[in-house]
Every structure is written in C-alpha cells, then in structure tokens.
Amino acid sequence: MEYRIATISGDGIGPEIVREAKKVLDKVGQKYGHNFNYEEVLMGGISIDTYGVPLTDEALETAKKSDAVLLGAVGGNVGNSRWYDVAPNLRPEAGLLAIRKGLNLFANIRPAYLYNDLAGACPLKQEIIGDGFDMVIVRELTGGLYFGERHTETVNGVEQATDTLVYSEKEIRRVAIKAFEIAMKRKKKVTSVDKANVLDSSRLWRKVVAEVAKDYPEVTLENMLVDNCAMQLVMNPRQFDVILTENMFGDILSDEASMITGSIGMLSSASLNESKFGLYEPSHGSAPDIAGKDIANPIATILSAAMMLRFSFDLDKEADAIEDAVRKVLAEGYRTVDIMDEDKKQVGTTEMGNLICDRI
Amino acid sequence: MEYRIATISGDGIGPEIVREAKKVLDKVGQKYGHNFNYEEVLMGGISIDTYGVPLTDEALETAKKSDAVLLGAVGGNVGNSRWYDVAPNLRPEAGLLAIRKGLNLFANIRPAYLYNDLAGACPLKQEIIGDGFDMVIVRELTGGLYFGERHTETVNGVEQATDTLVYSEKEIRRVAIKAFEIAMKRKKKVTSVDKANVLDSSRLWRKVVAEVAKDYPEVTLENMLVDNCAMQLVMNPRQFDVILTENMFGDILSDEASMITGSIGMLSSASLNESKFGLYEPSHGSAPDIAGKDIANPIATILSAAMMLRFSFDLDKEADAIEDAVRKVLAEGYRTVDIMDEDKKQVGTTEMGNLICDRI
Ligand SMILES: CC(C)[C@H](C(=O)O)[C@@H](O)C(=O)O
Numbered sequence: 084m085e086y087r088i089a090t091i092s093g094d095g096i097g098p099e100i101v102r103e104a105k106k107v108l109d110k111v112g113q114k115y116g117h118n119f120n121y122e123e124v125l126m127g128g129i130s131i132d133t134y135g136v137p138l139t140d141e142a143l144e145t146a147k148k149s150d151a152v153l154l155g156a157v158g159g160n161v162g163n164s165r166w167y168d169v170a171p172n173l174r175p176e177a178g179l180l181a182i183r184k185g186l187n188l189f190a191n192i193r194p195a196y197l198y199n200d201l202a203g204a205c206p207l208k209q210e211i212i213g214d215g216f217d218m219v220i221v222r223e224l225t226g227g228l229y230f231g232e233r234h235t236e237t238v239n240g241v242e243q244a245t246d247t248l249v250y251s252e253k254e255i256r257r258v259a260i261k262a263f264e265i266a267m268k269r270k271k272k273v274t275s276v277d278k279a280n281v282l283d284s285s286r287l288w289r290k291v292v293a294e295v296a297k298d299y300p301e302v303t304l305e306n307m308l309v310d311n312c313a314m315q316l317v318m319n320p321r322q323f324d325v326i327l328t329e330n331m332f333g334d335i336l337s338d339e340a341s342m343i344t345g346s347i348g349m350l351s352s353a354s355l356n357e358s359k360f361g362l363y364e365p366s367h368g369s370a371p372d373i374a375g376k377d378i379a380n381p382i383a384t385i386l387s388a389a390m391m392l393r394f395s396f397d398l399d400k401e402a403d404a405i406e407d408a409v410r411k412v413l414a415e416g417y418r419t420v421d422i423m424d425e426d427k428k429q430v431g432t433t434e435m436g437n438l439i440c441d442r443i
Numbered sequence: 444m445e446y447r448i449a450t451i452s453g454d455g456i457g458p459e460i461v462r463e464a465k466k467v468l469d470k471v472g473q474k475y476g477h478n479f480n481y482e483e484v485l486m487g488g489i490s491i492d493t494y495g496v497p498l499t500d501e502a503l504e505t506a507k508k509s510d511a512v513l514l515g516a517v518g519g520n521v522g523n524s525r526w527y528d529v530a531p532n533l534r535p536e537a538g539l540l541a542i543r544k545g546l547n548l549f550a551n552i553r554p555a556y557l558y559n560d561l562a563g564a565c566p567l568k569q570e571i572i573g574d575g576f577d578m579v580i581v582r583e584l585t586g587g588l589y590f591g592e593r594h595t596e597t598v599n600g601v602e603q604a605t606d607t608l609v610y611s612e613k614e615i616r617r618v619a620i621k622a623f624e625i626a627m628k629r630k631k632k633v634t635s636v637d638k639a640n641v642l643d644s645s646r647l648w649r650k651v652v653a654e655v656a657k658d659y660p661e662v663t664l665e666n667m668l669v670d671n672c673a674m675q676l677v678m679n680p681r682q683f684d685v686i687l688t689e690n691m692f693g694d695i696l697s698d699e700a701s702m703i704t705g706s707i708g709m710l711s712s713a714s715l716n717e718s719k720f721g722l723y724e725p726s727h728g729s730a731p732d733i734a735g736k737d738i739a740n741p742i743a744t745i746l747s748a749a750m751m752l753r754f755s756f757d758l759d760k761e762a763d764a765i766e767d768a769v770r771k772v773l774a775e776g777y778r779t780v781d782i783m784d785e786d787k788k789q790v791g792t793t794e795m796g797n798l799i800c801d802r803i
C-alpha cells in the first residue's frame with residue numbers, strides 16, 4: 084500500500100528523531116511491502132524563521148491531505164526559547180495549537196507505562212511500583228481553556244486578564260467514547276478526572292461521561308477530583324487503567340504520569356479526530372540544549388510511528404514488529420544517555436535507530 | 444493576653460483533630476500565660492444538616508470578629524459524601540469557598556517538607572530525596588476559576604458549560620508579595636508557576652510577578668510552566684523553595700507536593716488576608732471513612748495551630764514550643780497509623796494529643 088505521511092521535524096532535537104523514525108518506517112515498508120511517502124511540513128520555530136508565522140495555511144493544507152502526520156517537537160522551553168519574547172500567536176507553540184484545532188484532533192492518547200528493563204529510572208520506590216504500571220491518559224485536546232475566548236483589558240486603571248473554559252456535551256461525548264473504546268481493549272476501567280466540586284464545566288463533564296458509560300456496561304467508571312488524581316498518581320499509580328480528562332488537567336496529569344515512568348524519552352502519543360486520521364508525536368519536548376548532538380532518544384518518536392501504523396493504517400503486524408524491535412534492543416542492553424544505567428551499552432540517536440531497524 | 448479563636452470542627456475526623464489542637468493550645472496558654480477563648484462555628488456538612496446551608500451569615504460574622512480561625516475539615520470525598528447529590532452551592536465545600544472569599548483569605552500557604560523521622564513514608568527513591576526537602580506553596584485562593592462567572596446553558600439543543608478564569612494585577616500583586624516575603628525568610632527563591640504559553644491570565648501573572656520581584660533583589664525568581672512543575676516535583680523536588688501559583692494550579696500542585704512528602708497527615712496550612720488575620724487548617728481532608736475511630740493523625744491540625752500563633756498572634760516562642768514537642772514525640776517513636784512503621788509505637792488521636800501536650 085501507499086501512504087502519504089506529513090512529517091513535521093520542527094525544532095530542537097525534532098529533525099534528528101523524525102529522521103530515525105522514518106528510517107524505521109522505511110525498513111517496515113521494505114519488509115512488508117508498503118510505500119511510505121513523506122512530505123515535510125514546516126511548523127514551530129523553523130516556520131517562524133522561514134515564513135514569520137508558526138504554521139502557514141499551506142502547511143495545514145498539506146497536513147490535511149496526508150493520511151497521517153508524524154511530528155518531532157516544536158518550540159523550546161519557555162524562558163530558554165529565543166522565540167519567547169514575541170506575541171503569543173507568533174510563538175512556536177501556537178503552531179501546535181493551530182494544527183490540533185485545524186485538524187480537529189480532539190483526542191490525545193498518551194500511554195504511560197513502566198518498562199521492566201527501565202524500572203531503575205522510575206523515581207518511585209519499588210514497593211509502590213510493584214511489578215510495574217501501564218496506563219493511558221486520554222486528554223481532550225481542542226476545547227477548554229486552550230481554545231476559549233481570552234482577552235486582557237484595563238478596568239479603572241487596573242489591568243485584568245480573562246480566559247474562558249467552555250465545554251459542550253458534544254465535545255465531552257466524543258472524547259469519552261474514545262476513552263471507553265480504548266478501555267474495552269485494556270483492563271476495562273476508566274477514571275474520569277474533573278473538578279466537579281467547583282466547576283460547571285466539570286459537572287457537565289461528569290454527567291456526559293456517565294451517559295456514555297451506559298453504553299459500556301463492562302467498563303468500570305470511576306470519578307476522581309483532579310487534586311486527588313495528582314496525589315494518586317504518585318502514591319498508587321497502579322490503580323489506573325485509562326484516565327479521561329479535559330485539556331488543561333490532561334496537560335498537567337499526563338506530564339506528571341510520564342515522569343513517574345522515569346522514561347519520558349520512551350513515551351509516544353497520538354492525537355486523533357473522528358476518523359482514522361491522526362497526528363503522532365513523542366510526549367517529550369524539543370530539548371534545545373541537546374539538539375544536534377546525536378544523543379537524543381529517538382524511541383518515543385519511533386513508537387509514535389508504530390502507533391500511527393496501528394491507529395491510522397490498521398497495520399497491526401507492522402506496529403508489533405516495531406514495538407518488538409524496541410523491546411529487543413532494550414533487553415540487549417542498549418541505552419541512549421537519558422535512560423543509561425550501569426552495565427549498559429550507551430549509544431547515540433543514529434545508532435539506536437539502526438539497532439531497531441536491524442531487528443525488524 | 445486574650446485571644447478569640449473561631450473553631451470550625453466541621454465534618455468527618457474534623458471534631459477529633461480540632462479537639463486535640465485545642466488541648467495543645469490550652470497547654471501553651473497555661474504555660475505562657477495566654478487565654479485562648481474558642482467559639483465554635485458550624486460549616487460544611489454539619490451546617491447543612493443543622494441550617495440547610497453550608498455557611499450561615501452569622502457563622503461568617505463570628506469568624507470575622509475572631510482573631511483567627513482554626514478549621515478541622517469539611518465535606519467528604521466526592522462520590523462518597525452523602526451531600527454530593529445536591530446543588531453545588533449547598534455542598535459542604537461551598538462553605539469553604541464562601542469563608543475564603545468572605546474573609547478575603549487570598550494567600551494560602553502550604554508548607555510541604557519531608558520529616559527526617561518519616562522519610563520511610565516518602566514515595567520517592569532515596570537518591571531523589573537526598574537529605575530531604577522543604578518547600579512552601581503559596582497559592583492564590585480567592586480568584587481564578589474558583590470565583591469567576593460560570594453557567595450552563597443549552598445552545599441549539601446542546602448543553603454547554605462555561606467557567607471563567609479572571610485575574611487582575613492587584614490580585615496577583617498582593618499574593619506575589621506574600622510569596623516574596625516568605626522567600627526572604629527562607630532560601631530566597633521563588634518559582635512562579637503558570638501556563639504563559641497558552642493563557643492570557645498567566646501572561647499577566649508573569650508580568651506582575653516580575654514587577655514585584657524588582658522590590659526583592661535578593662530573591663531569585665524563576666518562571667515555570669505548570670506541566671513542567673508537575674514533573675519537576677516528582678523528579679527533583681529539592682530544587683524548590685517557594686512555589687507561587689494561581690488558585691487551580693495551586694490546588695493540584697500542592698496536593699501533589701504534599702503527597703510526595705509521604706506524610707499528608709503532618710502538613711499544616713494557613714490562609715491569610717492583608718492583615719494578620721488567618722484561617723488555619725490541615726492540608727488533608729475530612730477522611731469520613733476513619734471518623735470517630737480515634738485513629739486520625741491530629742498533628743497537621745496541631746501544627747496549624749502553631750502556624751496561627753506565629754502568623755496571627757506573633758507568638759513565636761509558643762509556636763516553637765509546639766513544633767519542638769511534635770518533633771520530640773516523633774523522635775521518641777510515637778506514630779499514628781497513617782505514618783506507622785516497623786519498630787514504632789502506634790498511638791491513637793487522643794494519645795498523640797496527650798503526648799504532645801506533655802512535652803510542652
Ligand atoms: C506546548 C504546549 C502548548 C503543549 C500543551 O500545553 O498542550 C504541551 O505542553 C503539550 O502537552 O503538548
């Protein structure tokens with residue numbers, strides 16, 4: 084089969100890790116008889132430098148016409164980034180928000196699991212992690228505070244800023260359905276996280292999620308307040324299977340969850356719309372401090388490519404082949420510096436990509 | 444001296460832990476020649492049961508006329524609470540929000556530190572906690588999403604809910620000043636946490652905090668995005684001294700931080716207004732499942748009483764006496780069940796209170 088993949092290398096380590104993921108995809112293509120055609124799209128800092136905006140209409144159109152999008156990373160850490168002192172809509176991150184909205188990618192799927200081989204990197208004590216944990220966060224991605232009306236005004240000489248958090252039944256329902264569908268293929272438990280003791284939007288969230296749950300009688304639904312969830316992730320992460328939450332809470336909790344795995348360089352993500360279309364990217368950022376040094380961990384991006392094969396192209400066997408290859412490389416003791424441990428063999432970005440290719 | 448303390452025993456374990464804190468205060472009064480006069484105020488579930496509302500105007504007035512408020516806990520866990528299925532403004536938590544706003548308690552001070560004697564309860568690995576950590580979270584408490592306009596409406600047959608996040612320069616400045624004042628007495632570092640790459644309110648937050656920082660040249664100001672902070676708390680909590688943040692982010696991060704200490708039953712908090720007036724309460728909740736069993740840990744409430752002596756009454760010596768007594772009791776090996784460890788002596792709520800009294 085022929086597949087059109089829009090690649091967004093982006094900024095920082097983005098180009099290096101996307102390059103490795105393409106290499107792995109090509110190896111899969113060779114072996115299983117597929118043709119992956121890539122079209123590079125500029126987004127983020129590199130688009131600002133080239134066109135003055137973080138995402139051009141043409142770039143968005145190219146992404147729309149593709150079968151799926153593979154993204155490295157955009158921007159830099161706020162405070163470090165050379166693009167920070169500009170108007171917000173001219174920052175690299177604005178490109179990310181624009182493409183999420185422009186492609187209607189309302190469901191962000193972020194797996195967080197502890198690799199047995201990497202348990203040493205987990206910041207939690209052994210008695211808490213036990214024999215590991217494996218959860219998925221389903222984060223609403225095109226609503227809430229991220230996309231509500233906002234403005235700054237001066238009232239009686241005092242500056243005042245407003246952001247708006249809006250959710251409609253429809254927005255909640257469609258992402259809840261994704262979470263329950265995912266739970267059906269897993270341990271059949273959904274923890275819906277909100278702040279229903281304070282927010283109207285959370286009360287609507289809770290109501291709609293309960294309605295959706297009726298269509299999935301096999302799935303256990305639990306409601307949890309966001310502050311409690313932030314605690315439970317640290318204290319007892321093994322209780323979770325699928326966490327379903329709104330955009331801002333999902334931003335915070337998914338980063339917390341990825342960190343408790345101790346291997347954020349390993350975690351992939353998918354952002355999906357109603358159809359099979361999706362954008363796939365590592366959970367980590369652009370790490371400008373290590374860019375160009377051939378030391379970044381390409382595995383999160385490679386596993387994101389595997390997610391793409393599975394979710395957007397229904398190529399399960401091919402996705403398995405990538406995931407197996409990653410597991411083998413880890414079991415054989417190869418590590419990039421971010422997950423390096425005593426007695427292991429340290430390799431760079433390119434070599435890690437090659438090792439994975441060789442095992443496909 | 445005479446002091447008028449409004450006590451709010453509240454729900455769940457509230458009455459038990461407030462009782463122990465009063466016992467300790469009375470011992471301090473005896474020893475140092477002060478008179479603490481208590482007036483009990485109903486709030487939360489018990490107020491709903493008695494008056495049909497979570498806080499009456501009279502109760503608020505009594506609190507206002509006092510020199511300080513000592514609070515146990517109100518409500519229950521959402522989902523468990525028998526008050527949950529009622530209108531939001533009739534829930535126990537609504538009493539807490541009403542008293543915060545009614546008393547203008549805009550600065551919530553939540554210390555999070557690891558007790559050496561309790562390091563075993565910390566969920567983080569030894570290599571991360573090193574020789575311990577000690578931070579304070581300063582959370583804005585009367586603005587943001589908690590108090591913005593909210594409503595639920597039906598637009599073209601689709602239900603839609605809106606919450607509003609508003610901050611003014613003035614609201615940001617006054618809480619920032621509290622944070623910098625606290626940092627001056629500590630390690631002189633403020634980490635201001637926001638989501639300035641997305642929210643207008645966060646950009647105003649960042650700007651005003653930077654202005655306030657100019658008046659404190661000795662204090663280092665660092666800005667951090669909320670998602671990153673949720674990660675850093677787990678990965679490297681020792682980097683923090685004072686975290687300053689808005690209401691909802693503070694709710695989430697302070698619970699995460701208290702959990703990584705492993706001893707939420709030990710953590711006190713103060714909610715302050717412009718003057719010396721404050722409301723003092725444990726960081727933990729009402730724990731309805733263990734109410735009435737004489738097993739709750741009263742130390743967080745006892746330490747909250749110590750904070751009250753220090754912040755509202757300028758009784759530093761007396762506050763030290765309580766804190767020293769708590770340290771002694773821990774060093775001698777006494778533990779309530781929540782912090783129990785091998786080889787330690789398990790005691791109940793009342794006995795823990797007595798042991799602390801005896802050491803004052
Ligand atoms: C870069 C930023 C706008 C983005 C977000 O907040 O969604 C990032 O943190 C993420 O989680 O993908």
Ligand SMILES: CC(C)[C@H](C(=O)O)[C@@H](O)C(=O)O
Binds near residue numbers: 281
């Ligand atoms: C009970 C609830 C409304 C409250 C809050 O969200 O502020 C609590 O979680 C807290 O942190 O004091």
